[in-house]
Amino acid sequence: MTTDSLTLGAHTFQSRLLIGTGKYTDVATARAALAASGAEVVTVAVRRVNLDRDAEDGIWNQVDLNRYVLLPNTAGCTTAEEAIRTAMLAREVGMGDLIKIEVIADAKTLYPDNQATIEAAKVLIAEGFTVLPYITDDLVVCKKLEAIGCAAVMPLGAPIGSGLGIRNPVSIRLIVEAVSIPVIVDAGVGTASDAAKAMELGCHGVLMNTAVAAAKDPVMMATAMRKAVEAGRLAYLAGRMPMRMYATASSPLTGLVD
Amino acid sequence: MTQDMLFSLTVNGQERTFDPAPDTVADLVHTLGFDNARIAVELNRRIVARATWSDIALQNNDIIELVHFVGGGS
Numbered sequence: 001m002t003t004d005s006l007t008l009g010a011h012t013f014q015s016r017l018l019i020g021t022g023k024y025t026d027v028a029t030a031r032a033a034l035a036a037s038g039a040e041v042v043t044v045a046v047r048r049v050n051l052d053r054d055a056e057d058g059i060w061n062q063v064d065l066n067r068y069v070l071l072p073n074t075a076g077c078t079t080a081e082e083a084i085r086t087a088m089l090a091r092e093v094g095m096g097d098l099i100k101i102e103v104i105a106d107a108k109t110l111y112p113d114n115q116a117t118i119e120a121a122k123v124l125i126a127e128g129f130t131v132l133p134y135i136t137d138d139l140v141v142c143k144k145l146e147a148i149g150c151a152a153v154m155p156l157g158a159p160i161g162s163g164l165g166i167r168n169p170v171s172i173r174l175i176v177e178a179v180s181i182p183v184i185v186d187a188g189v190g191t192a193s194d195a196a197k198a199m200e201l202g203c204h205g206v207l208m209n210t211a212v213a214a215a216k217d218p219v220m221m222a223t224a225m226r227k228a229v230e231a232g233r234l235a236y237l238a239g240r241m242p243m244r245m246y247a248t249a250s251s252p253l254t255g256l257v258d
Numbered sequence: 259m260t261q262d263m264l265f266s267l268t269v270n271g272q273e274r275t276f277d278p279a280p281d282t283v284a285d286l287v288h289t290l291g292f293d294n295a296r297i298a299v300e301l302n303r304r305i306v307a308r309a310t311w312s313d314i315a316l317q318n319n320d321i322i323e324l325v326h327f328v329g330g331g332s
Contacts, residue, residue, distance in 0.1 A: 022331040047326065090327075
């Protein structure tokens, strides 16, 4: 099991849990939750600096880069052009090649614009990025993204921040079977069983933010998520027993005392 | 300097005047106090690589964006 790792482009990770850094109530909790999660990949957003700030320069610019790899996203972008621009800026800030493409098409659901995502991915792959697109759970789109050279596909389990869990496990499973790049469920996970479920479906990783940040005890939930992802992965590799309609006795039916 | 001769830049959407005028991107970043920050600079929508900050001159009415990473997620 020591060789069971997640490969994204040139990067190899032992943890299959990727963690977002938004919505935490305070910096100390965010740091502690991040550590408890065991995550090696940490998502961040790109925003204007506050010109009048006296405060610290955002903790995410000071995370230990020997320990964590930053995965900037293009959150807030609604067109391929904006996403490309944001990705270029992110690379200049972070000096890394990973980018999570997020092109939002609908404000209420935060569903992604699949077509614009494909367009942005093409450009950014040509620019040398390791591209991880946030996408609907659509296997045809995922196959297209694989064909153009994405390092992974990141279908949503449910709307961002909804905590509804994996609403369409069949779609996720079909994607896992249809592509040979890693499949990372991005968005929708609400609690540990959701993360375990994603991994049991054969996903290669889970990316989450709100499920940890909005828990009553984010640090404890981060620990739960770490264990859930590990447990789900092991269960997938172990191969579950088939489901049956009727009971099959676990104890021998012979040698019963009269 | 009269008012209409002040050196003006649009930085992160805000029009700002500078006296003295920053000669280069590096001067501007220093004036704004971001020398040691992990930031990216865009000048008129083109990224200016950090290594070239001191080589790139600024003109009156240039449009600058300074960005960094903030918490964000899925």
